[in-house]
Amino acid sequence: MAVIIQKYGGTSVGSPEKIKFVAGKVAKRYREGNDIAVVVSAMSGETDKLIRLAKELSSSPAPREMDVLVSTGEQVTIALLTMALKDLGVPARSLLAFQIGIKTDDAYMKARIQEIDVDLLKKTFAAKEVAVVAGFQGITEDGDITTLGRGGSDTSAVALAAVLGAELCEIYTDVDGVYTCDPNICNKARRLDKITYDEMLEMASLGAKVLQTRSVEFAKKYNVPILVKSTFSDEGGTLTTKEDSDMEKEVVSGITYDKNEAKITILGVQDKPGVAAKLFSPLSDNNINVDMIIQNVSSDGKQADLSFTVTKTDYDKAMKIVKAMISDLGARDVVGDPSIAKISIVGVGMRSHAGVASKMFSALSSVGINIQMISTSEIKVSCVIDEKFIELGVRVLHEAFELDKTGSAVA
Amino acid sequence: MAVIIQKYGGTSVGSPEKIKFVAGKVAKRYREGNDIAVVVSAMSGETDKLIRLAKELSSSPAPREMDVLVSTGEQVTIALLTMALKDLGVPARSLLAFQIGIKTDDAYMKARIQEIDVDLLKKTFAAKEVAVVAGFQGITEDGDITTLGRGGSDTSAVALAAVLGAELCEIYTDVDGVYTCDPNICNKARRLDKITYDEMLEMASLGAKVLQTRSVEFAKKYNVPILVKSTFSDEGGTLTTKEDSDMEKEVVSGITYDKNEAKITILGVQDKPGVAAKLFSPLSDNNINVDMIIQNVSSDGKQADLSFTVTKTDYDKAMKIVKAMISDLGARDVVGDPSIAKISIVGVGMRSHAGVASKMFSALSSVGINIQMISTSEIKVSCVIDEKFIELGVRVLHEAFELDKTGSAVA
Numbered sequence A, B: 001m002a003v004i005i006q007k008y009g010g011t012s013v014g015s016p017e018k019i020k021f022v023a024g025k026v027a028k029r030y031r032e033g034n035d036i037a038v039v040v041s042a043m044s045g046e047t048d049k050l051i052r053l054a055k056e057l058s059s060s061p062a063p064r065e066m067d068v069l070v071s072t073g074e075q076v077t078i079a080l081l082t083m084a085l086k087d088l089g090v091p092a093r094s095l096l097a098f099q100i101g102i103k104t105d106d107a108y109m110k111a112r113i114q115e116i117d118v119d120l121l122k123k124t125f126a127a128k129e130v131a132v133v134a135g136f137q138g139i140t141e142d143g144d145i146t147t148l149g150r151g152g153s154d155t156s157a158v159a160l161a162a163v164l165g166a167e168l169c170e171i172y173t174d175v176d177g178v179y180t181c182d183p184n185i186c187n188k189a190r191r192l193d194k195i196t197y198d199e200m201l202e203m204a205s206l207g208a209k210v211l212q213t214r215s216v217e218f219a220k221k222y223n224v225p226i227l228v229k230s231t232f233s234d235e236g237g238t239l240t241t242k243e244d245s246d247m248e249k250e251v252v253s254g255i256t257y258d259k260n261e262a263k264i265t266i267l268g269v270q271d272k273p274g275v276a277a278k279l280f281s282p283l284s285d286n287n288i289n290v291d292m293i294i295q296n297v298s299s300d301g302k303q304a305d306l307s308f309t310v311t312k313t314d315y316d317k318a319m320k321i322v323k324a325m326i327s328d329l330g331a332r333d334v335v336g337d338p339s340i341a342k343i344s345i346v347g348v349g350m351r352s353h354a355g356v357a358s359k360m361f362s363a364l365s366s367v368g369i370n371i372q373m374i375s376t377s378e379i380k381v382s383c384v385i386d387e388k389f390i391e392l393g394v395r396v397l398h399e400a401f402e403l404d405k406t407g408s409a410v411a
Helices: A016-031 A046-057 A063-070 A072-087 A119-126 A152-164 A197-205 A213-222 A275-285 A312-323 A348-352 A356-366 A387-400 B016-031 B046-057 B063-070 B072-087 B119-126 B152-163 B197-205 B213-222 B275-285 B312-323 B348-352 B356-366 B387-400
Strands: A003-008 A035-040 A092-095 A102-104 A113-116 A130-134 A137-139 A145-147 A168-173 A194-196 A226-230 A238-241 A254-270 A293-297 A303-310 A333-346 A373-377 A380-386 B003-008 B035-040 B092-095 B102-104 B113-116 B130-134 B137-139 B145-147 B168-173 B194-196 B226-230 B238-241 B254-270 B293-297 B303-310 B333-346 B373-377 B380-386
Touching (some): A003 A016, A016 A035, A035 A072, A046 A063, A046 A072, A046 B072, A063 A145, A063 B072, A072 B046, A092 B063, A119 A152, A130 A152, A152 A168, A152 A213, A197 A213, A197 A254, A197 A333, A213 A226, A254 A275, A254 A387, A275 A303, A275 A312, A293 A373, A312 A333, A333 A387, A356 A380, A356 A387, A380 A387, B003 B016, B003 B152, B016 B035, B016 B072, B035 B072, B035 B152, B046 B063, B046 B072, B063 B145, B072 B092, B130 B152, B152 B168, B194 B197, B197 B213, B197 B238, B197 B333, B254 B387, B275 B303, B312 B333, B333 B356, B356 B380, B380 B387
Parallel strands (some): A003 A168, A035 A130, A102 A137, B035 B130, B194 B238
Antiparallel strands (some): A137 A145, A254 A333, A333 A380, B254 B303, B293 B303
């Protein structure tokens, strides 16, 4: 008998009819003889509705109370899904984070899971009941409710799969898998049957919104296979798993992009130790995440231009902070550009293949796209380009690396 | 420094604007130097909305899951009110039943409070924080969520007042107190400044919907004074308190009525032991509450007609059950009447005054109202009459007992 974790996202449980449909899917798996824990998100739109309510009460709602508030969304869904399961004759029990002891730190609104007590879950399985678990939420040592950040239910599901030694973590959503690129802007996008944790990590953090990045980190750490599938179709699915020897190593597995980026350049920064720290500490103190950073030293070696990217949402705040520091940094000026975007290629095969980056640059330049910044890791290359060229860039790279064909071209 | 418990009902916290207004009221009391626990209900309409959702998923939703579902309403309100308080600079902390240990039995949807752990509440007061407590909910020994039944937040508030030794339990609602009768049907209704627990108990159980009956039982047991006031007016208020010697004993304090009653009469029941048990056990097994019961033995002493009342909601179900038992009960026939209602007079002074009941009967008959059933206790007399005469009956009794004047007439 296998332990299976299933997770259903907000659009999959967005109405009573859809919840009944999901109950039918769970019942089928249950009747095959499996021990099942189902993790559900809030009904689509509910979390946003609660956040709007909070904003009406306070311009900066207390984070502890935000978590008390938004965690109700999942509580509603687990109760409803459990009712639907019982109506189908499937024994089931809803479980909240405080009940099964999903312990987190106390970083409200972005807490990290530290520990899960499996006793109650195992008792539930022993009683032949389906455990219907509220995703997204946790509980601190002191008994305060926390939430795991946007997409946190993915992480709840993977964490449960890890502690229960589940055979598989099935993530049901409104797409039928992970694609070589966004099918909305490239009609040649191809669904990937399999992808490695590292590739999925890069894709998730680069803007492909299928899984929460942290859930993939968790899955990689505990070696939990994740199957991303569509709730409403039996076809397709993408398995995220560890890199194994017989797995075909794609040079490039996918093209991702992120439009929520903005660029800030500080001109004529003094090139001496401590400048970067002086610049970036106030940004992180203000909860502004800096993504790419590039510094060019001038020919005389005394001055540098320093560029970095932040999210478009943080752009105004970041510009204000940086402008206030110009003289302190010994800089000449600050210029910003909120109309940029990031385009990336990802693939584990890149490690053993030379020339992947240069092929990317050539492809972009072949259609006249100027590259403003470049950043690389072992398995990805990212370029900042003018936002308006993003769709073109994705299509041209998809073509260049022949991603519409199974097994991508070698550079 | 006094400990004050305030409770705000659903209409008092029905919108972000109203929650802000309530926060202002709490802040005022807090700044007077009191330790405050605020109990709030769900925003008006929310509980019903959740119940409707459940009904869409199952014709008989599992009670355990109903409680998981409907308890979210109060969780939302405590988070929002706490945010609003913090915005006013008042330190505050939302608290759920599982956090402060409001222990109940496991009778889902109508659980009874057994114990409250005051540690966390006292810590909250010691930290000079307002405790914003979710009403209506509790937690079982096993950690399951329970709810206390309709109006259960009143009981939460009174129970907190009892365990914390509060000076006063303030219940804020959409009316400014308890009236001699329903002001909507009798324009001479007068607000009572003071009422005893026993009178309030009778009024609550007879249909005056100001307080949940159980909250008054609790208040009486622990001698907690309850002040019922309007959220949106500083005027008025009715204090429910113990009967003291210097309190003027009203012969009749109020007239109440309950339209949600239906009558069932079994004709020609054999008059022998065990018949009543045989009849009422299947009703209680089906969760049907029987209110008044009257039996008249026939002249030959061998047969009886037995009448009883149930809620209109339970009428069809009850008729079906009783009809199926006719031959078993050795009865001749069953007749029912769903268009009746109950009218009652309540007053502690009745105990020491004769003739109160007969005055009631005369008043009703003076306007041609026929009395179908009568039931009495030490401090109340109830009559079942034709539903269509209820408003007339209330007005005529209000007049007869001169309730528009302070200090009611002696019979």
